[in-house]
Amino acid sequence: MPDAAMPDAAMIDWAMLDVAVLLSIGRHPVSGRARRAATDAQALEMALALRPRRLTAIHAGPVADGEALRAYLGMGLERLTLLVLPEGGDPVEPLVAHLRRLAPSLILTGRQAEDGEGSGMLPYLIARGLDAAVVPDVVRIGPADAPDTKPGSANLVQALPRGQRRALIVTGPFVATIHPSAPPARPSAFGPARRGVIEPVAAQAAADLFLSDCEHRPWRPKPKLMRVKRGGSALDRLKAATESKSGKGQLLVNPTAEAGALAIYDSLVEQGILP
Amino acid sequence: MSQPPTTRRRVDPRAERAARTVLAGSRPRLLRQPAANAVVNERRRDPRAVHEAALVQRQPRPRYDWTRDTASAGTPSAAGVFVAAVPAIPLQVIAEPAYLVLAMLDRPGGEVSEHDRQVIAAARLLADGGSDGGGSGNGGGAVVTVSTGSGEALAEAGSDRHVALPDGWADDYVPERRAAATLALMTALSPRHVLFPDSADGGDVARRVAATAGERLFAGVQGLGPDRATRQSAGGSRETGHRPTTLMTVAADAFAPLDGVRHEARPLDLATPLVAGEEILPRLGGARRLAVDPDALSLSETDFILSAGNGVTDWRSFAELGEALGATRAGSRVVCDAGHLPRDRQVGASGTVVGARCYLAFGIAGAPQHLQGITGVRHVIAVNTDLHAEMIKRADLSIVADAQAVMPALIRLIRERRHA
Numbered sequence A: 001m002p003d004a005a006m007p008d009a010a011m012i013d014w015a016m017l018d019v020a021v022l023l024s025i026g027r028h029p030v031s032g033r034a035r036r037a038a039t040d041a042q043a044l045e046m047a048l049a050l051r052p053r054r055l056t057a058i059h060a061g062p063v064a065d066g067e068a069l070r071a072y073l074g075m076g077l078e079r080l081t082l083l084v085l086p087e088g089g090d091p092v093e094p095l096v097a098h099l100r101r102l103a104p105s106l107i108l109t110g111r112q113a114e115d116g117e118g119s120g121m122l123p124y125l126i127a128r129g130l131d132a133a134v135v136p137d138v139v140r141i142g143p144a145d146a147p148d149t150k151p152g153s154a155n156l157v158q159a160l161p162r163g164q165r166r167a168l169i170v171t172g173p174f175v176a177t178i179h180p181s182a183p184p185a186r187p188s189a190f191g192p193a194r195r196g197v198i199e200p201v202a203a204q205a206a207a208d209l210f211l212s213d214c215e216h217r218p219w220r221p222k223p224k225l226m227r228v229k230r231g232g233s234a235l236d237r238l239k240a241a242t243e244s245k246s247g248k249g250q251l252l253v254n255p256t257a258e259a260g261a262l263a264i265y266d267s268l269v270e271q272g273i274l275p
Numbered sequence B: 001m002s003q004p005p006t007t008r009r010r011v012d013p014r015a016e017r018a019a020r021t022v023l024a025g026s027r028p029r030l031l032r033q034p035a036a037n038a039v040v041n042e043r044r045r046d047p048r049a050v051h052e053a054a055l056v057q058r059q060p061r062p063r064y065d066w067t068r069d070t071a072s073a074g075t076p077s078a079a080g081v082f083v084a085a086v087p088a089i090p091l092q093v094i095a096e097p098a099y100l101v102l103a104m105l106d107r108p109g110g111e112v113s114e115h116d117r118q119v120i121a122a123a124r125l126l127a128d129g130g131s132d133g134g135g136s137g138n139g140g141g142a143v144v145t146v147s148t149g150s151g152e153a154l155a156e157a158g159s160d161r162h163v164a165l166p167d168g169w170a171d172d173y174v175p176e177r178r179a180a181a182t183l184a185l186m187t188a189l190s191p192r193h194v195l196f197p198d199s200a201d202g203g204d205v206a207r208r209v210a211a212t213a214g215e216r217l218f219a220g221v222q223g224l225g226p227d228r229a230t231r232q233s234a235g236g237s238r239e240t241g242h243r244p245t246t247l248m249t250v251a252a253d254a255f256a257p258l259d260g261v262r263h264e265a266r267p268l269d270l271a272t273p274l275v276a277g278e279e280i281l282p283r284l285g286g287a288r289r290l291a292v293d294p295d296a297l298s299l300s301e302t303d304f305i306l307s308a309g310n311g312v313t314d315w316r317s318f319a320e321l322g323e324a325l326g327a328t329r330a331g332s333r334v335v336c337d338a339g340h341l342p343r344d345r346q347v348g349a350s351g352t353v354v355g356a357r358c359y360l361a362f363g364i365a366g367a368p369q370h371l372q373g374i375t376g377v378r379h380v381i382a383v384n385t386d387l388h389a390e391m392i393k394r395a396d397l398s399i400v401a402d403a404q405a406v407m408p409a410l411i412r413l414i415r416e417r418r419h420a
């Protein structure tokens, strides 16, 4: 972000802002073409929006498919470190070794790789290697605003299922994985993508023995799980399959408006919807 | 045919002959008279009694249920009244398990979720099909469920043993503590497998455990057998198979929850997870829920929906009510067609199929296309002027009244209670 406005004072204070982003190569679900991975791009977007003092973007993998990485450079990144690994090498060890030298205060990653094993373990293994905290499914990162928190702690907002949000405070350096409902990534521009520099760094990596022990085959969709009730008599099963569920509920015929409202209110309280 | 037919005494010549035989002397002798109480042969089948036992309904036409066991027979149902057959589910006890399978449950909000049940079902597959035993139901392994709250609700889901975590852990979010508790349990019980739901929280704890223990996590298991587990990899385009590893997470909706089983769910008293959990110094803290704008949520995500149909004319009250309740507003197709609500707020077959916990419907008739959209809703409340509307039949609480009168009354009531 070359010509951005000066970040405000609180921003500079907070955690000295040294950010590393781990970027993987994604795969389009339909065409199978290499592309920037969706949540990794959102992680880079969040890193750029934080306006850090130092921003390091790292990819670890074989040099062969490095071209797809240019899509990240097109987002306004000047340089990107490529840890060159042999085909099938485990990226965790070289990444931990590289990050230990950089010692960033914040590491951003996507949630799960779009290609390869995609177990979502990498952020956790890196945090383990660096002795940092892990926070999953982050949608917002900011400086801690409560006055009593220790310096170097950050306020995060985490996405929960059903659209809910949770605020958290984290102390010390941490690894955050980005949730898909974080701010969308900016589009990648062609010019900066060409101009950006990819710096290859040779690294040592052990082969992943577990993965070569697995068998792989194309995924075939499985039949959807039907919620049929088994057991009971034939009559019960027929009823369960054909009848729409009818609540054996309470019926109030022509109550006064107040009585009706009270019944609804009590029912909502009973369901735990209203306090 | 309301009286059960009187049956003749069934003669069993072999049994009678056996009863008359005296084996006292050098050779068997037959008595002239049959013994006073002739033995009844247990193995003889009385077809009339079997029919009588299987009869579940006499009118309007006889209905038989041949799966009912004859042991519970002898009480023919009253004529014309349907009596559901409730066979007692036999309790399965695994007294001396050869190995253990741990199922770490989420129990969001204290309830056993559908995903939790699926995890237990997957754990049962591993426990029952193990190599140490064989045969269904007693493969030698036992399923140990671990969650906050008591294990009573888990007996029917298939849990043999239950480890209760402290109740206080249910409300606050400290994943490091749960991970430490799991690691302590793994050392204490040395289970063969540990299964987690692949949900936001369960998957997070599983990965923490895997990273600390240095074990390989087999994440998002889609298919499971005693000697093979499969998962989706490469963005869902490949299937990866391997022997079941120690740590696995179970994908949502991959296994059918168990049904018609009863296990012990015997509580195990273990202090280790608690101690290990309390010792940890969490780096994540100060967790609190943030208020979210209910109308910004998509209909399929939200938990509480306030819905309007053609019977609503007072849109100002409707909007105020939505705000007062903190509910996401939605409507039937008629309402969206008329432009009272945007199109993405339509519930039903051609709108959104909602999975809310509670659905409050004002002036909706309950057309089949609309009801299809709310099949998954647990609690429905309907307000309609028409007693015979389908929505009234579907609802758990139905109020036959004018929506325009009930809405302001409800708003007033909520404001009153809030200030009180």
Ligand SMILES: Cc1cc2nc3c(=O)[nH]c(=O)nc-3n(C[C@H](O)[C@H](O)[C@H](O)COP(=O)(O)OP(=O)(O)OC[C@H]3O[C@@H](n4cnc5c(N)ncnc54)[C@H](O)[C@@H]3O)c2cc1C
Residues within 6 Å of the ligand: B308, B309, B310, B311, B312, B331, B332, B333, B334, B335, B346, B347, B348, B349, B350, B351, B352, B362, B363, B364, B365, B366, B367, B368, B369, B370, B373, B383, B384, B385, B386, B389, B401, B402, B403, B404
């Ligand atoms: C292919 C197809 C797809 C469709 N998909 C959908 C869909 O996805 N979603 C959907 O909702 N519909 C759908 N429909 C339309 C559906 O068939 C119904 O027409 C529609 O749901 C009716 O909406 P309603 O209940 O709001 O209105 P109405 O049928 O007009 O019912 C209004 C109800 O309000 C009651 N009422 C009237 N005045 C009051 C009052 N003052 N107080 C309280 N109650 C009052 C009436 O008794 C009546 O029961 C679809 C139809 C087709 C053909």
